[in-house]
Amino acid sequence: MKRVGAFIAVFISLLIFPKPTFAHAFGQLYNLPVPFWLYLYGAAAALIVSFLIIGYFFNQHKREINYPKLEISQEISGLMFKSWFIKGLKTISLFFFFLTVLTGIWGIDDAYSNFNMTFFWIVFLLGFTYLTALLGNLWSIINPWRVLVELGEKLTGQQTRGIFSYPRKLSYWPALIIYFLLIWWELAGGTTPAKLSLLIIQYTLINLTGAIAFGKKNWFSYCEFFSVFFGLIAKVAPVEVDSGKIYLRPPFVGLAKDKTKHFSLLVFILFMLSSTAFDGFSSTLPWLRLSYRLETVIGSLLGENSLLTFQVVKTLGLAAAPIIFLYIYLILIAIAKVITGTRQTILELAREFAFSLIPIALVYNIAHYYTLLLTEGQNIIRLVSDPFGFGWNLFKTANFTPNIGIVGANFVWHSQVLVILLGHVVAVFLAHLVSLKIYPSGQKALISQFPMLALMVIYTTLGLWILSQPLTTGL
Amino acid sequence: MKINPIIYLVLTVAILAGLFFMFKPKKQIENTPGQAQTSTTIQSPSPESTVKTFELVIADKKLVSGPETIKITEGDEIVIRITTDEPEEFHVHGYDEFVDLEKDNPKELKFTANSTGRFIFELEESKIDLGAIEVSPK
Numbered sequence: 001m002k003r004v005g006a007f008i009a010v011f012i013s014l015l016i017f018p019k020p021t022f023a024h025a026f027g028q029l030y031n032l033p034v035p036f037w038l039y040l041y042g043a044a045a046a047l048i049v050s051f052l053i054i055g056y057f058f059n060q061h062k063r064e065i066n067y068p069k070l071e072i073s074q075e076i077s078g079l080m081f082k083s084w085f086i087k088g089l090k091t092i093s094l095f096f097f098f099l100t101v102l103t104g105i106w107g108i109d110d111a112y113s114n115f116n117m118t119f120f121w122i123v124f125l126l127g128f129t130y131l132t133a134l135l136g137n138l139w140s141i142i143n144p145w146r147v148l149v150e151l152g153e154k155l156t157g158q159q160t161r162g163i164f165s166y167p168r169k170l171s172y173w174p175a176l177i178i179y180f181l182l183i184w185w186e187l188a189g190g191t192t193p194a195k196l197s198l199l200i201i202q203y204t205l206i207n208l209t210g211a212i213a214f215g216k217k218n219w220f221s222y223c224e225f226f227s228v229f230f231g232l233i234a235k236v237a238p239v240e241v242d243s244g245k246i247y248l249r250p251p252f253v254g255l256a257k258d259k260t261k262h263f264s265l266l267v268f269i270l271f272m273l274s275s276t277a278f279d280g281f282s283s284t285l286p287w288l289r290l291s292y293r294l295e296t297v298i299g300s301l302l303g304e305n306s307l308l309t310f311q312v313v314k315t316l317g318l319a320a321a322p323i324i325f326l327y328i329y330l331i332l333i334a335i336a337k338v339i340t341g342t343r344q345t346i347l348e349l350a351r352e353f354a355f356s357l358i359p360i361a362l363v364y365n366i367a368h369y370y371t372l373l374l375t376e377g378q379n380i381i382r383l384v385s386d387p388f389g390f391g392w393n394l395f396k397t398a399n400f401t402p403n404i405g406i407v408g409a410n411f412v413w414h415s416q417v418l419v420i421l422l423g424h425v426v427a428v429f430l431a432h433l434v435s436l437k438i439y440p441s442g443q444k445a446l447i448s449q450f451p452m453l454a455l456m457v458i459y460t461t462l463g464l465w466i467l468s469q470p471l472t473t474g475l
Numbered sequence: 476m477k478i479n480p481i482i483y484l485v486l487t488v489a490i491l492a493g494l495f496f497m498f499k500p501k502k503q504i505e506n507t508p509g510q511a512q513t514s515t516t517i518q519s520p521s522p523e524s525t526v527k528t529f530e531l532v533i534a535d536k537k538l539v540s541g542p543e544t545i546k547i548t549e550g551d552e553i554v555i556r557i558t559t560d561e562p563e564e565f566h567v568h569g570y571d572e573f574v575d576l577e578k579d580n581p582k583e584l585k586f587t588a589n590s591t592g593r594f595i596f597e598l599e600e601s602k603i604d605l606g607a608i609e610v611s612p613k
Contacts, residue, residue, distance in 0.1 A: 030569050030592035032609055041498035045491050052487050056480070375569075404569045405590030408549075409612045421491075473543070473595055473604040 026111040026191040027121050027376050029283075029369075030404060032471075034413045039468035042417040043461040046424045050453045053428050054446065057436075069240065069247040077246040089138075090147045097144035097200075099387060104197025108389030114193035115387030118379050120200075121186070126365075126373045129233055133362060136241065137234035143227060145207040149216050152208070162215025166222065172264035174210075174223035176271060178203075180318070182225065183275045187282065188314040228268060232358055252426050255355040256433050263347060266354040267322060270329065272361035273459065274321035277466055280368050282317065284469035291317070328458060329357075335451040340444045352438055353452065356430035360456065363423025364463050367416040371407060378402035416467055424460040428453060526552040533559040533576075536603050543606035549591050549613045555584045564599035567608060573599065 034042075071077075079085055100116040111117045132138060140146075153159055185199065210219045220227045235254035240247045260266065281287050291313050299309040333349045336342075342349070378400070385398040392398065407415075431452040432445070439445040525548075531541035547553055557565055557574070558581040565574045565584060569592060574584040588610040595607045 028568055028595060030590075030594060032591065032593050032611065037498050037500055041495055044498070045494055048494065049487060049491060052483075052490070056483050401571075403590075404592065409591035409610075470544075471593060471607070473606055 026117050027372055029372055030375060031371055031412055031416075031467075032409050034416060034464065034468040036468055038413055038417055039464045042421060042464040043457070045421055046460045046464075047457050049421070049425055050428045050457060053425065053432065054449050054453065057432050057449075058446065067250050067253045069249050072246040072248060077244075080246060081244065086141060089142050090150075093142035093144050094147055101197045101200050103387045103389075104193040104195075104200075106388060107193060109192050109194050110389065111191055111193060112379070113383075113386075113389040115380075115383045116193045116196055117191070118376065118383055120196060122373055122377050123380055126369050127377065129230070129365065130370075130373070132230045132233045133236050134238070136237040136239040137231060139226060139230035139234075143220070143224070145204060145211075145224060146216070146220055146227075148204070149208065149211045153216075160211050160216040162211075162218065163213055166214045166218035170222065171262045172222050172228055172268050175225045175228040176264060176268045178223075178225035179229070179268065179271055179275075183271075183279070184315060184318060187279060187318060188311045228265075229272075232265075232269065232272070232355075233362065235355070236358065236362060252359060252430065255358055255430055258355060259434075260351050260354050263351065266350055267326060269354055269357050269361060270325045271322045273357065273364055274325045275318065276361070276364040276368050277325075277463060278318055278321040280466040281321075281469075282314065283471050284466065285472050286469060287317070288472050325459075329455060332451040332455040332458075336448045339451070340439060340448045342439065342444070342448075344438070349438075352434055353431055356427050356434060356452075357459075359423040359426040359430065360459050360463070363419045367420050367463065367467065370415075370419075371412055374406050375402060375404055378406070417464065420460060420463055420467075424456055427456050431456065526554060528554040528556065531555060531557045531605075533557065533563075533598070533605065535560065536563075536598060536601055538605045541606075545606065545608045546611065547588055547608065548611050549588060551610075552585065552587050553608070555596075556581050557584065563601065565596065566599040567594055567596045569594040 096119065100119055103115045107114045107116070128139075149160055207219070207224055210223055213219075214223070222228070235258065236252050237254065238249055238251040240249050240254070282291075294313045294316070295306075295309045298312050299306070302309055302312065330346060330350060333353065334346050337344070337346055337349055344352075379402055381397050381402075382400040385395045386392045428449075432449055435445040435448045435452070436442070439448055527547050529541060529545050532539050545553070545555075555565075557576055559576045559578065561578055563576045565576055565582075566572070567584070567586075569590065570586060570588075572584055572586050574582050576582055588608070591610045591612045593607050593609050595604050597604045
């Protein structure tokens with residue numbers, strides 16, 4: 001009876017989806033478009049370095065992927081596993097979780113004066129992502145929703161093993177749906193502290209209900225968006241935990257070890273790429289022209305409501321982007337299948353190479369957003385002193401003004417291109433390691449690399465092209 | 476034939492570096508400002524930077540006259556003269572410069588653009604973006 005009541009409560013709460021507004025986005029990037037010559041260089045360099053990598057692999061037939069592992073000292077790893085340390089981390093996580101929600105409810109409803117917007121969109125969504133790429137899957141320990149479920153288990157003395165068994169067909173699709181909603185909200189939706197808190201509360205209800213319904217293990221493996229997202233990002237980290245020991249390893253090798261059995265996870269990874277690409281693209285002049293034409297068409301169907309038309313067009317763009325990326329991917333995989341004559345299906349091959357796209361997704365994210373962490377992220381310094389916007393000054397930093405010139409345009413341009421090139425190199429490398437594993441002969445593995453090379457070059461060039469486009473405020 | 480990976484790496488880096496210098500444009504001696512219509516350049520007392528003035532006319536919460544993208548160079552002193560048809564507040568993001576606007580009474584906003592980047596300016600109260608200032612590196 002209690003459970004039915006919970007499901008109903010979740011349903012009703014979902015109906016109070018906060019109304020999005022036309023307000024301009026929180027978290028403005030101050031980046032200038034990358035100069036055209038630098039974009040061309042990036043594309044040319046990506047192409048050339050790809051051939052160089054293939055050349056390097058020319059006569060190698062290694063099938064096993066061995067990499068050096070360095071064990072971290074016993075003192076440090078011993079500390080990491082101590083129960084008080086882990087409990088401390090979970091407590092800190094819950095503290096920031098509640099602070100984020102409460103500041104939105106009781107604090108000032110201005111995005112720049114409230115702790116929660118900067119904390120969630122910048123410190124957490126960007127900063128913690130990059131931290132995960134460096135340190136590994138911390139989220140599996142500090143996930144506040146998981147911690148809440150664990151607390152519930154302690155208090156009620158019951159384990160959340162689930163009422164229903166998780167339907168295999170659902171796979172990672174729930175996490176992808178939530179991902180879509182999150183990015184949609186960021187792009188086309190509202191940007192106020194109060195609405196953010198409301199969304200977090202709704203998401204909390206969804207997670208609690210889901211964990212009760214399908215069990216903690218399945219819910220947090222397949223459905224909770226952040227768990228899936230950080231789980232993928234963590235694979236690039238140079239840190240590995242194995243049988244109670246912590247090791248250092250080369251970055252990105254984690255992607256070569258595993259592969260996915262799920263098409264939905266491939267689409268999830270493509271959405272990582274495409275949503276960042278679309279976010280960048282939607283500030284450019286080419287998008288303005290395209291969306292203007294689309295709005296004219298859609299506007300004639302929906303009537304004069306320009307806000308609705310604007311949101312529909314943006315939503316269509318966001319939804320179309322992963323489909324376009326998937327289409328390109330599947331065509332090139334199909335070509336690889338044809339020229340190698342392999343018996344594996346297109347879908348099987350598509351899944352094999354899925355993880356080799358993650359470096360590109362990560363560098364798309366870094367290239368596009370890292371400056372936001374450096375500029376807008378500085379605001380957290382003053383926000384911790386006055387999280388609610390009531391005029392407090394807890395740590396005497398409330399009057400801190402960020403230095404917007406912290407990184408100059410030249411540095412930003414070159415670092416964006418460099419980081420995208422690095423991601424490209426890693427992706428091509430990984431794709432080659434995968435092909436060595438799955439094709440019987442070294443020659444077939446080599447041939448299969450040309451369509452994969454084309455794929456990576458297309459994605460990389462597209463990423464660079466978006467960064468080089470003239471920007472517009474959309475008027 | 477196994478290729479020594481270190482030599483390969485050095486070769487790769489050398490090729491990429493060489494390519495970079497091929498693509499990089501030669502440094503221009505005279506910096507030609509791109510702005511056409513409404514900017515005037517006055518030599519200021521300091522020899523390195525110049526003062527650039529722009530006129531913006533806002534009507535019905537839209538920019539009806541003046542550049543949507545104001546392009547200046549790092550270190551320039553910028554003067555924006557704004558005429559509007561209703562009281563509002565003009566805000567430049569990043570630099571966080573504000574000026575109160577009055578109906579039919581042109582107001583000036585002056586500051587030195589020491590940071591490079593793209594900074595959107597807006598009508599603060601209506602939360603409507605009007606355009607952006609692009610400060611290019613020297």
